Amino acid sequence: MTMLPIAVDAMGGDHAPDAIVAGAKAAAAAGTPVVLVGPSNLGELTDIGDLPLIEANEVIEMDEDGGRSVRRKKDATLVRAAEAVRDGKASAMVSAGNTGATMASALLRMGRVKGVNRPAIATIIPFPGGRPTVLLDAGANAEVQADWLVQFAQMGAVFSHHRFGVDSPKVGLLSIGEEPGKGDSLRKETFGLLEAAAGDDLNFIGNVEGRDVMSDTADVIVTDGFTGNVVLKTLEGGMKAVVAALLGAFTSKPEYKEHADALMPALLPLYETLDPEAYGGAMLLGVDGVCIISHGSSSERAIVNAIQVAREMVEADVVGEISAAIRPADA
Amino acid sequence: MTMLPIAVDAMGGDHAPDAIVAGAKAAAAAGTPVVLVGPSNLGELTDIGDLPLIEANEVIEMDEDGGRSVRRKKDATLVRAAEAVRDGKASAMVSAGNTGATMASALLRMGRVKGVNRPAIATIIPFPGGRPTVLLDAGANAEVQADWLVQFAQMGAVFSHHRFGVDSPKVGLLSIGEEPGKGDSLRKETFGLLEAAAGDDLNFIGNVEGRDVMSDTADVIVTDGFTGNVVLKTLEGGMKAVVAALLGAFTSKPEYKEHADALMPALLPLYETLDPEAYGGAMLLGVDGVCIISHGSSSERAIVNAIQVAREMVEADVVGEISAAIRPADA
Structure with missing residues (x-):
């Protein structure tokens, strides 16, 4: 089975898009399939090489209110990244952007694992x-x-x-x-x-x-x-x-x-x-998909590590394992 | 005006009574009046030099419940230390013993500063x-x-x-x-x-x-x-x-x-x-007297510093200043 690509929010984080895209390219070169999520002109902002792009033409800034911004900016990069996971176009999402908005996107677009009351970072x-x-x-x-x-x-x-x-x-x-x-x-x-x-x-x-x-x-x-x-x-x-x-x-x-x-x-x-x-960011547990939240100050190296962790969590089916662990408690 | 002595709980802390009494003696030698609070045979347990002693023949252990132990052991060292402050026999108390019991002793024996809802460390x-x-x-x-x-x-x-x-x-x-x-x-x-x-x-x-x-x-x-x-x-x-x-x-x-x-x-x-x-411990603010809570692992040096801080807080009349700061807000 070929692994679906990891969707990387190209516009999230203090050093976006340069450091993010550089990390995504390095991860892809090392063998992990990656798809960027960014504006149609992302290739003009930074060198995206031959990475595929899911178009998303709005950006949620680091200081915006998470929930509100996700409801308003439906074409935001991290919203589209979560949708890509929901729609089976990506196996996981990685963002170094606004943490509240990343959580809200994952929760609203991927939904919760059945039986989970609240996701946790x-x-x-x-x-x-x-x-x-x-x-x-x-x-x-x-x-x-x-x-x-x-x-x-x-x-x-x-x-x-x-x-x-x-x-x-x-x-x-x-x-x-x-x-x-x-x-x-x-x-x-x-x-x-x-x-x-x-x-x-x-x-x-x-x-x-x-x-x-x-x-x-x-x-x-x-x-x-x-x-x-x-x-x-x-x-x-x-x-x-x-x-x-x-x-x-x-x-x-x-x-x-x-x-x-x-x-x-x-x-x-x-x-x-x-x-x-060195640790590749935090993971939002309890949503129905792999969502890795990288530090806002993420460098290229941090993104490489975040993508690697996303891949491992997909391959280990952590979402399925969480579903199995939660279900008996509610039965 | 001669300063009242600082009451030091000789039996509180992991290294009591040796390190505590050594610290008290060093502080006294450096010019701060000190009174030990400990059992009648304290001089047999460790060398107390010529320091005065307030007798207290019970000890509250580090793992006892704070409130309960203070109500039960009325002759405990840290209870008698708080009473010495209340009764004008000491200007402050210092203990490296059970934190909960130290707080309870100070609160129950010294009482709160008028207008203070709850003391805080x-x-x-x-x-x-x-x-x-x-x-x-x-x-x-x-x-x-x-x-x-x-x-x-x-x-x-x-x-x-x-x-x-x-x-x-x-x-x-x-x-x-x-x-x-x-x-x-x-x-x-x-x-x-x-x-x-x-x-x-x-x-x-x-x-x-x-x-x-x-x-x-x-x-x-x-x-x-x-x-x-x-x-x-x-x-x-x-x-x-x-x-x-x-x-x-x-x-x-x-x-x-x-x-x-x-x-x-x-x-x-x-x-x-x-x-x-190096910092001489924490201070319980909001009780009607100076109460310094030193770390359970306090060494001689920590006790010297705690006694020094107690002295400075007495000389600055921090309790009176707190009373003045709280009153207008309640008026």
Whole structure:
């Protein structure tokens, strides 16, 4: 069976279309079928080589309201990308554009997986020296209900298994204390539901705390989209501050240069581990199609990785696996 | 006027009583009056020198339930420490013990500042190369109301002013987008209240995001105790992971050692900046007395710093300033 192409939103992200199209071309050259989604004159804006194009003549800007813009701009690139998946013209969509609009497009055009209450953004938290942790929801739902969090746990476990090859991923509920009674009323209720849902398909390890996010305590950490988004961005900001401070320290005196240079072979792998671009973006779990949300600042390399992840998630049939994982809970 | 001594809970924290008492002795030797709170045989457990002792013959362990343990163990060290402040025998209390029990003791024995709905834990987030940020609430209230958050903003601004000498501290509301409409219903409601309360005494700069926590965007960041605690511990865990990875990289080959050694003078100040022990712990704002909550893992040095902060907060009359800041809003 030939794989359908991955639909890449050529106009999404801070470095669109150049970096996006360059990433799409590199992925195609490496053997993954890709179709660009962009305006009819995209070939005049940047060199698209011989990549095919799905025409979409509106662009949703990074600061537009997600839901509203998708309803108004029906010919927007990320709307057409989601339609391509729905219509069987593409196997997945990748966008580094407006996250809210990407979610809304995927939800409105692809629809939800049967039985899923709400889709959630699964993002990757690196852990130097160990396996990354899947954190969800990273921002799709600012307010959630306990039973949605149970589904996030189920979907996150499927994602962790196929994304990182983890058998029986350890799933933790993010709270402010390890004991079952710790946290707000939402966590207390969720804890009970997760205990009841735990079994062969869900390896619930109990509450985890903020200090466990960047660690190997859990493979999947479940939380509401408000907390998840704050955690993700707090870590991104923290790592950026530390890297900047390290570089500042290394260049604070001329005599440090040779020593810093000598250590670079040891430091680069660490820097690489912490770089969000290495993970190919987040995945919107629970919609009826593969939707990869890449960072707004995505470079060519980030897009190459995002397309690779999209391909792997299609080949692993993660959407079908999520459907299978959710159904019994609702039966 | 002679300053009343600072009451130090000798039995609180992972390294009690040795590290705690050593810190108390060092602070006293440096000129800050200190009184220990501990069992009658404390002098047999560790060398207390000539420090005075307030007797308290029960200990609340780190894993006990805060509220319950305080109601049951009326002769616990941190309960007696709070009573010493209430009864005018001490000017402040410092504990590295059970955080929940410390809060409960302070609240039940000292009482709230008139007009304050709920006390909040103000913690310090370091920023390499710049001024630390005050984050509150870091865990006193897992669930909050919008008007409590407004008081947290007012109390946090007073604390930032006296703790770091900031004139007109920039106060941000932690959310998941900068625009006023972003976030959950609690943030939307709070945003409106903070806009209305902003003025000469409250420099509200709007929503801030997770990436702004470890930065100089805001001097004070306001959030609920669930999110604040998760953010604090996420950063602590993240910094620990990065420092461990750096040390691992520097020792991964023998030839790196001389270069790492040569860079140590540049790296130590950064390490120092990121070390929570350097900041002397968190302060419980809104109770009618100075209560400093030091990290459970506090070393002697952390206790010295905590006692120093307690002294500064007493001398600046932060409790009186909070009372003045809260009153007009309720009038």
